[in-house]
Amino acid sequence: MTEIELVGIDADDTLWQSETFFAEVEEKFIELMSKYSSETGLEESLSSNEITNLRVFGYGVKSFTLSMIETAHLASGGNIASSDIKQIISWGKELLQHPVILLDGVEEAIRELASNFTVYIVTKGDLLHQRSKIEDSGLDKMVAGFDIFHEKDPESYLDFLIEKNIDPKNFLMAGNSLRSDVLPIVAIGGHAVHIPYELTWDYEKITDGTVPKSGYSVIESIRDLPSFVSELHG
Amino acid sequence: MTEIELVGIDADDTLWQSETFFAEVEEKFIELMSKYSSETGLEESLSSNEITNLRVFGYGVKSFTLSMIETAHLASGGNIASSDIKQIISWGKELLQHPVILLDGVEEAIRELASNFTVYIVTKGDLLHQRSKIEDSGLDKMVAGFDIFHEKDPESYLDFLIEKNIDPKNFLMAGNSLRSDVLPIVAIGGHAVHIPYELTWDYEKITDGTVPKSGYSVIESIRDLPSFVSELHG
Numbered sequence A, B: 001m002t003e004i005e006l007v008g009i010d011a012d013d014t015l016w017q018s019e020t021f022f023a024e025v026e027e028k029f030i031e032l033m034s035k036y037s038s039e040t041g042l043e044e045s046l047s048s049n050e051i052t053n054l055r056v057f058g059y060g061v062k063s064f065t066l067s068m069i070e071t072a073h074l075a076s077g078g079n080i081a082s083s084d085i086k087q088i089i090s091w092g093k094e095l096l097q098h099p100v101i102l103l104d105g106v107e108e109a110i111r112e113l114a115s116n117f118t119v120y121i122v123t124k125g126d127l128l129h130q131r132s133k134i135e136d137s138g139l140d141k142m143v144a145g146f147d148i149f150h151e152k153d154p155e156s157y158l159d160f161l162i163e164k165n166i167d168p169k170n171f172l173m174a175g176n177s178l179r180s181d182v183l184p185i186v187a188i189g190g191h192a193v194h195i196p197y198e199l200t201w202d203y204e205k206i207t208d209g210t211v212p213k214s215g216y217s218v219i220e221s222i223r224d225l226p227s228f229v230s231e232l233h234g
Helices: A019-033 A042-059 A059-077 A082-097 A106-116 A129-136 A154-163 A178-188 A222-233 B018-034 B040-056 B059-073 B082-097 B107-116 B127-137 B154-164 B178-188 B222-233
Strands: A006-009 A119-124 A145-149 A171-175 A191-194 A216-217 B007-011 B119-124 B145-149 B171-175 B192-193 B216-219
Touching: A019 A042, A019 A059, A019 A082, A042 A059, A042 A216, A042 B082, A059 A082, A059 B059, A059 B082, A082 B040, A082 B059, A106 A119, A106 A222, A119 A129, A129 A145, A154 A171, A154 A178, A154 A222, A171 A178, A171 A222, A178 A191, A178 A216, A191 A222, A222 B018, B018 B040, B018 B059, B018 B082, B040 B059, B059 B082, B107 B119, B107 B222, B119 B127, B127 B145, B145 B154, B154 B171, B154 B178, B171 B178, B171 B222, B178 B192, B178 B216, B192 B222
Parallel strands: A006 A119, A006 A171, A119 A145, A171 A191, A191 A216, B007 B119, B007 B171, B119 B145, B171 B192, B192 B216
Antiparallel strands: none
16 A cells, blocks of 8 residues: 655646746747847757756756846857846846746645645745745645755755655655656655646756656646545555 | 753854955956946945845845846946956856855864754855855764755744754854844844854844844854853853
8 A cells, every 4th residue: 555645746837837937038038139140049059058057056037047148148249238138137037026827726736635645845946936936826825834955856855755754655746847856756766746837948858768667657737636646545 | 051952053154255255256346347437336336236136036146146237237327248247147157166165263163063062054045055065165064954044034043943843042043144143043032142254245234223232142253152052051
């Protein structure tokens, strides 16, 4: 029998929209830059610069904003206008202050899950922004707690579980990212549930064939999560 | 009798240099901007912009870098050169990758303290940068753990203590900031020890007379902390 003692749920693009807003800004960025260069591939340059900068800047909107500014400098051949820099920073501020828009069925699913299991929101990245979103969502009042990792790797998940005295085999994690919510959980022997989102940030995509063929489950919507967990636990 | 069950120690400007590096970059920023404007008060503009942005950007180097860029746009009358923006971003990256330089006596003090008490490093701000510095310092191997708050307010300290099942009256916090390491601790009934640093970031200064006249201690150097705690505990 499988016993689930703790359920972890990812936040961005699992509970609420996130990548959609980044993609909107990216589109505006590409339009802004069209007056400097007719070259294609700007989206790829931004994405690659962003991923290169991850090691130094970490995750989140501020990192993304700095990477956009850096990409703007490069892609304009060193000619980006001061006013366009200001525009990019404004987009960053808008992203940071965007209202939280819950995905369909989230509230009901979390309420039902939390009535049967200990549920934690488990996310990563920018401490202030992630925390603000969790609090704005109102979901923090339904769940047992939340944790913001610096990185969703096996070590961080293990630290989190050790602190709560939970064996990985009694832990279930659900989220939209194979890289962050599924792979590390499979690695530590927990239960991973993939809930794909319509958009995936390049960095979270797994392109090198390291996705395990088995050992995790996929559900179409977070609406299906409460019954999935209950059946597994049963 | 006072019983100390947990000792918290601030990180930036208590364990290692931080404000010094920010001040160096600020000086370079002012020099860079001198070609755009002969007006004085640039330092104040930057500082005020930084503090205004805190609510949206939070603490840390990325926020500081974005505030510098924004101030550069404003102070140049919308004429900041692309290459100077690039320079500002480079300073941000340098700040994020600066080697950790422990303050005098820190290693010995922490080793001695940790041999007699449960010691946590308690800091705030940027998850990745703070964590990197803690790990680079090697001090994480001497202490029981560390925590990175989003804000050092009474509520965060209480959450931290509740999680560890420690009564505030059995908690001692030492650090260089009256605003972050002393005031909230006095507010929750813990023991606060102020260890002033030669430089204080404007935001951490208390100018409105809310510094309590008593209820906390001041020591000159972290070297004096182990004996101070032992005597208090005794």
